[in-house]
Amino acid sequence: MSELLSVDCDSTVFHLVWSDGTHATYPYIWLRDNDPGELHPHTRERLFDLTSVSLDISPESWQQASAHLLVKWHDKSTESIYPLDWLLENRPGKHRADPAVVSLNYWSAADLPAIPRFDARLCRESGSTLVDALQEAKRHGLVIFEGLEDDDQAGENLGELIGFKRRTNFGTTFEVVNKPSPNNLAYTALPLPLHTDLPNQEQVPGYQFLHCLRNSVTGGASVFADGFRICTDLRAQAPDDFDLLSGLQIPWRFHDENDDVRFRRSIIELDSMGDLSGLAFNAHIADVADLPSSQLLDFYQAYQGLMQRIREPQYRICHTLGPGEMVMFDNRRVLHGREGFDPGSGERHLRGFYVEHNEVNSRIRTLAIS
Amino acid sequence: MSELLSVDCDSTVFHLVWSDGTHATYPYIWLRDNDPGELHPHTRERLFDLTSVSLDISPESWQQASAHLLVKWHDKSTESIYPLDWLLENRPGKHRADPAVVSLNYWSAADLPAIPRFDARLCRESGSTLVDALQEAKRHGLVIFEGLEDDDQAGENLGELIGFKRRTNFGTTFEVVNKPSPNNLAYTALPLPLHTDLPNQEQVPGYQFLHCLRNSVTGGASVFADGFRICTDLRAQAPDDFDLLSGLQIPWRFHDENDDVRFRRSIIELDSMGDLSGLAFNAHIADVADLPSSQLLDFYQAYQGLMQRIREPQYRICHTLGPGEMVMFDNRRVLHGREGFDPGSGERHLRGFYVEHNEVNSRIRTLAIS
Incomplete structure (x- = not known):
């Protein structure tokens, strides 16, 4: 001392x-x-x-x-x-030490040859292992929990150790399966290009969890890319596009018979220091862009350019989730998608839920001091 | 056409x-x-x-x-x-008509001699009455529902017609009563100066509902003030203070044995157009200000000035909630507090919950078209 x-x-x-x-x-x-x-x-x-x-x-x-x-x-x-x-x-000018602040790794596929994996049983038994997993989830924006019990509730049970679930208009948990009258493209067998969920919400969910219950179909691999790495490259290589996509707010909307949830936000969100704080990218629920005509050509040029960049193989990692696995990723940073699958070839069922950044950070802090 | x-x-x-x-x-x-x-x-x-x-x-x-x-x-x-x-x-440059966009009334006490009131039974029976109530809640940031059934669940039941409840570390609902070992000053008989709830959350709850179950104590009146009116006056009369309080981010923190929820945000939040979008003001959970010493004297001058302004009688309206009443107010705009009360003089019990702006806006839209 x-x-x-x-x-x-x-x-x-x-x-x-x-x-x-x-x-x-x-x-x-x-x-x-x-x-x-x-x-x-x-x-x-x-x-x-x-x-x-x-x-x-x-x-x-x-x-x-x-x-x-x-x-x-x-x-x-x-x-x-x-x-x-x-x-x-607590002296003025010094931020308090915070175990929830970790150095970030903005990755492309070459930098993250395998998604970091943690044993679910060890995470349940040891607070320090769970803290490691959550800090790695912050660092890379993405981890997999493996060895979950053969139980439909196993993912939710592990989630309860981390924090409570954020409810949305899709419920507190959502079942990613092929449905006859879907209200969301996730509930079809179509391929899903890389995207983030729910940019139409005032408060975009923080971490998304997808627990694999069954996956015996042909196709259907999960795909991930680090949006913050892509945005960092965009900022260096096409700064005008970056400025436009972080400066212009566009409308996002989901609506069905029960809900009409709309919000205006920029695709790239910066914090007060100008650092990346969020990526909102979901062409399916981008509402009709109502920018003045004079801005629309520049907007489409930047927007299409980002979309093409997001699909470059250098950023993309794939993993076919199997039963007993649950992926956790930062929905405001890491893009997710899936390859299409043949719904007649077997069953594919993921159970999803969201836990806010807030709750994950709180759990890291309470576990780190105990 | x-x-x-x-x-x-x-x-x-x-x-x-x-x-x-x-x-x-x-x-x-x-x-x-x-x-x-x-x-x-x-x-x-x-x-x-x-x-x-x-x-x-x-x-x-x-x-x-x-x-x-x-x-x-x-x-x-x-x-x-x-x-x-x-x-x-849908022509470019024209924002879509949106019944959830209403003109706002920034009030001081003289402008809002009575809190707008709506009959709970009429709101349950008529979508258009409920839309009126929700639009008025947006306009003034504050309404009261009256005539709730003599039932502890009546407030929650009316809330369900509006949207689902936002869960926080205090639960999905919280009981505002005098408790022996409180983890929040609301759960004491102390007076509560005007404040907003949970600035320590990454995502500050939108609307707060307080359903009065019992109130027979001496004292304990609820107090409200329109933070956006106060900030508007501050901007006109002390622009340097306004700029400092909207520019500097300070730490907020709640912690007990289960949770450690922290966030840095400015007291006054502006949207990308420079318009007021949020007020976060809660001296109880303002964490130790870790600004550089050289900024602290200016900060305290502006912060104390805002605090004094918030307490000016011209902004303050009081109402003693009675059983069968539920107040709904915008927790990111309207400050709330209460006068102290004598816990030996009777019972005082409010049941609180939060519903996000998002859900209220969605309900206005779906009811307005039906």
């Missing part, structure tokens, strides 16, 4: 220097607002009311104890106690 | 002129991609593969029939049939 070497203060801040060379600056108003003693004892939520003090608050007195900085404020009768290790860990 | 007066074409587009004065331009590639005949007959999803044609596609021939434009393409053996009313309705 690093030791506190010195404490200086001026009219608005403390300056602390640590033995590992860390210098940190703590505004008084920040310290008052984050008094560890003013959290609710059960909920850990902040009880302190920021409007009760002035922005130019400063200590009445302070002292350094062995493992704490003690500060007496004018507006509070007791001293506020700041543990030194808390001050080091 | 407007009539088609003329059709002209050049190398890339059709120009159509209608009797109501509408001029519209249809790029050929757009027409080919949106051929109404190349949608799956059941799913209505697009089957046409855009990569199968060249961007500079043009008609082999075309003709105007009474109610259709017929186009023969080189790559397709049969004519594509575009209904004229479809072409008018």
Whole structure:
């Protein structure tokens, strides 16, 4: 543990220097607002009311104890106690350590010769194995769980260890089988080009799980590609197309007799730092593009170009899921599809569900500290 | 119905002129991609593969029939049939009519002397009454359903007519009662300053419903304020604060023994047009602000200023919910809170749940056309 070497203060801040060379600056108003003693004892939520003090608050007195900085404020009768290790860990400008933040591997087929695989039984028995699997699912956007029990519920049961399922208009789970009157092309025997699910939703589902119950048909291999790798290459090689596809919002829509779910979003989504944060690509439910005519030719040029790029073999990996396997992939990053199959040649049945990024991240954090 | 007066074409587009004065331009590639005949007959999803044609596609021939434009393409053996009313309705540059888009009323207390109220029984019996209620809930961000049956499930049952419930780490429904070991301040008898729920979630819940089962305590009135009105005033009166609060992302966190749900987001969220799209304001679960020290004093100045503004009486409306009432409000726009109450004076029990914007919009659309 690093030791506190010195404490200086001026009219608005403390300056602390640590033995590992860390210098940190703590505004008084920040310290008052984050008094560890003013959290609710059960909920850990902040009880302190920021409007009760002035922005130019400063200590009445302070002292350094062995493992704490003690500060007496004018507006509070007791001293506020700041543990030194808390001050080091939570110093301004430093993001808190988070096991759910992993380095990402944007892959093409050559970089990911095999989809990372994890034994379902080991994941059930060991929190650390499950954390490994979930961190790898974040890193590559794609993992397979293998060795699931011979039980239709085995995939859902493993999913319950990770987080609860996100319900959509297709239900909490959905059965990917060939249906007589489908409301979605997934429920046919047609080939499905690479796509992401549900760009028509305000909140696009995070991780998709597909548990293979039966697969004895001719054809029907699953296909995956890393959309973030494709977008990264697009950004380098055709920056105008990238800018257009990340800047223009287009309409997406699913409708049947019960639902009419529409949303406008760009195909490529960037975060506030300009980094990739989402890919929405599903030609089947792209609604009629209502951009002004003057933009449409540029849009189609960029859109068709991305579509062609997505189909390049260099990005594509295939795997025929067998019973006892469940694939988990990031639906806002990794494109999925399947080869067509002969519905008369056997049975093909996958059970799907979604778990949000949120829940996966929370599970990584709670398992990583236990 | 407007009539088609003329059709002209050049190398890339059709120009159509209608009797109501509408001029519209249809790029050929757009027409080919949106051929109404190349949608799956059941799913209505697009089957046409855009990569199968060249961007500079043009008609082999075309003709105007009474109610259709017929186009023969080189790559397709049969004519594509575009209904004229479809072409008018879906012309480029025109957003599709959408009953879920309503004009918004950003209110202060003087503008909304009473919360709009709808009879629950009428909403159950009449789709058009329910649509009215949901559109008003969008317009003002807040409505009350009254006259619910004397049944603990009555609120959930009405909710089912609107959409399914969004599950969170607090469950699919949550009971707002005073609990001995709460994991959330809502589950105490403390006053709750105005706030929005769950800014720590990647996807913040859309509408919140609170069904009053029992309320016989002294105190405990519900309080509401329109965050978008407050932000609009902030933008006009303190634009630097507005820019800072919409530009800086800060961490939010809820954690207990089962969950550790964190997300970074700005307090004020803008859409791509710079319009207000969300407000996230909950001091209780604002995590330790990890901005650089040099930004913290500006941040606290803007943040405390917003907090003071939110508490101004001009924005605040109060209503003591009684049994048989359920409030519905937009959790990404309208702040809610409550006055403290004396837990020994009686019982207070609200049952809460969330339904996403998505589902509410879908229900408005399906009810509005039926």
